[in-house]
Amino acid sequence: MPKKAAEKKRTEMIGEDKKEVGFASFNILRKFIDKVIGSIFKKKKHIKLGLYGPPNGGKTTLANRICIDWLGEEMGSVSAIPHETREIQVKEQVNIKSGKKELSFNLVDTPGIATKIDYEDFVRKGIKKTDAKKRAREATKGVIDAIKWLDDMDAVLVVLDATKDPYTQVNITIIGNLVARNIPVLVVGNKIDLRKADLKGIEAAFPQYDVIGISAKLGKNIDKLYEALFVLVD
Amino acid sequence: MSLTLQFVPYNEIEGLSSIGRINKLLKIAKENKIVLLEGRLKKEEEAELIKTTMEEINDDFKGIELGVIYPGKEHGDLLKKLKAGFVELMLGDRVGLTIIGPASIVKEIKKDPNKIELLTTNPTKIGKKKKR
Ligand SMILES: Nc1nc2c(ncn2[C@@H]2O[C@H](COP(=O)(O)OP(=O)(O)O)[C@@H](O)[C@H]2O)c(=O)[nH]1
Ligand SMILES: [Mg+2]
Numbered sequence: 180m181p182k183k184a185a186e187k188k189r190t191e192m193i194g195e196d197k198k199e200v201g202f203a204s205f206n207i208l209r210k211f212i213d214k215v216i217g218s219i220f221k222k223k224k225h226i227k228l229g230l231y232g233p234p235n236g237g238k239t240t241l242a243n244r245i246c247i248d249w250l251g252e253e254m255g256s257v258s259a260i261p262h263e264t265r266e267i268q269v270k271e272q273v274n275i276k277s278g279k280k281e282l283s284f285n286l287v288d289t290p291g292i293a294t295k296i297d298y299e300d301f302v303r304k305g306i307k308k309t310d311a312k313k314r315a316r317e318a319t320k321g322v323i324d325a326i327k328w329l330d331d332m333d334a335v336l337v338v339l340d341a342t343k344d345p346y347t348q349v350n351i352t353i354i355g356n357l358v359a360r361n362i363p364v365l366v367v368g369n370k371i372d373l374r375k376a377d378l379k380g381i382e383a384a385f386p387q388y389d390v391i392g393i394s395a396k397l398g399k400n401i402d403k404l405y406e407a408l409f410v411l412v413d
Numbered sequence: 414m415s416l417t418l419q420f421v422p423y424n425e426i427e428g429l430s431s432i433g434r435i436n437k438l439l440k441i442a443k444e445n446k447i448v449l450l451e452g453r454l455k456k457e458e459e460a461e462l463i464k465t466t467m468e469e470i471n472d473d474f475k476g477i478e479l480g481v482i483y484p485g486k487e488h489g490d491l492l493k494k495l496k497a498g499f500v501e502l503m504l505g506d507r508v509g510l511t512i513i514g515p516a517s518i519v520k521e522i523k524k525d526p527n528k529i530e531l532l533t534t535n536p537t538k539i540g541k542k543k544k545r
Pocket of ligand 1: 232233234235236237238239240241256257258259260261262263264291338369370371372373393394395396397
């Protein structure tokens with residue numbers, strides 16, 4: 180997607196502050212300055228590419244897929260029980276190539292963002308009470324860190340489980356916050372290998388965004404995702 | 414089981430700082446009441462609300478369910494959108510409705526631009542929880 184279109188999309192985003200429109204000329208100037216400064220430092224700076232989303236969407240599975248494809252090693256552990264990733268994980272200097280183009284970034288896998296955490300949900304999934312309480316405590320800290328790190332991201336993949344209702348407040352809040360910070364967003368509908376997956380539903384929920392369907396687990400459509408990455412961070 | 418809904422008019426939060434707003438709303442939710450806020454928080458305040466909620470979670474307070482409705486902006490025809498855009502220009506964050514329910518009472522908020530469905534936790538489950 181060309182940069183102009185991306186910018187337009189961003190300003191059209193749900194809930195975007197109308198102030199953005201009023202200060203459009205200021206924004207153009209700011210973006211120009213950002214661009215100039217950006218091009219001076221681009222060589223040195225590593226792009227931080229964040230994986231964000233609600234728990235269990237497949238962020239870590241995707242992070243592992245990317246790391247195996249380009250570094251030959253995994254990044255973190257994956258679990259069917261939510262909140263497996265409770266600390267921010269960073270893999271530095273992931274280099275991906277597509278044709279003649281090359282892209283280098285630091286991959287940031289984040290804990291899932293939730294508005295509630297109940298240790299009893301973990302107990303119900305077979306975790307001992309003391310461990311469940313610990314997991315819950317760590318998970319709350321993880322959510323706090325994930326939100327704190329939002330400001331540091333240069334581009335973000337919002338990873339959603341395509342079998343779930345995409346139109347949730349957490350998803351809207353995450354995307355809205357990225358837009359408010361002017362961070363480019365790509366919506367990833369994961370788990371398209373499952374029959375219940377509904378990519379159309381995600382597209383309908385976020386019509387202003389590029390949506391790409393993948394299966395992080397089976398590696399389906401991952402090449403498309405890599406191509407989209409080049410456009411996203413361009 | 415009875416539910417208490419507490420209405421918070423926008424002018425009660427208008428003059429508050431972001432932290433002040435969040436503390437006010439969260440305090441009501443922690444008293445096991447469902448907050449009906451006229452209007453919306455800023456996007457950054459929504460994130461901050463989630464962050465503060467996480468800091469406050471303990472054995473009694475399990476967090477919140479959050480839902481914001483914001484009529485006319487996201488779907489619908491162009492004319493409707495233009496009207497909504499105009500209303501928004503005049504009224505800003507007063508437009509829409511924010512619901513904050515304690516997770517112990519509200520299990521899920523299903524949203525739609527113009528409609529909100531609150532799914533409450535079933536009381537027998539709460540009873541069971543207490544025995545543990
Ligand atoms: N069927 C299917 N399952 C997946 C896929 N990606 C992840 N999962 C499963 O979803 C669960 C959560 O994955 P995880 O990567 O830990 O999610 P995270 O919380 O977003 O990091 C695990 O049981 C994964 O095996 C996928 O593409 N297809
Ligand atoms: Mg994870």
